[in-house]
Amino acid sequence: xxxxxxxxxxxxxxxxxxxxxxxxxxxxxxxxxxxxxxxxxxxxxxxxxxxxxxxxxxxxxxxxxxxxxxxxxxxxxxxxx
Numbered sequence: 001x002x003x004x005x006x007x008x009x010x011x012x013x014x015x016x017x018x019x020x021x022x023x024x025x026x027x028x029x030x031x032x033x034x035x036x037x038x039x040x041x042x043x044x045x046x047x048x049x050x051x052x053x054x055x056x057x058x059x060x061x062x063x064x065x066x067x068x069x070x071x072x073x074x075x076x077x078x079x080x081x
Contacts, residue, residue: 037072
């Protein structure tokens, strides 16, 4: 391998690492959305641990929390663009 091809390969690796870091930072730079996602996941776990006999309200709440989780995740992705 020649010096120039080695430099080109290292440059490419550096660019790839920088792009990965930037993408990760864009996702991580949304602390409120990440906190909301964490809270929703905790809420879902609590609902799933609750007694089942709630006249269908517990099951409906779990479905609504699932929808909220999906919306927050979509918002995080949209915010990263």
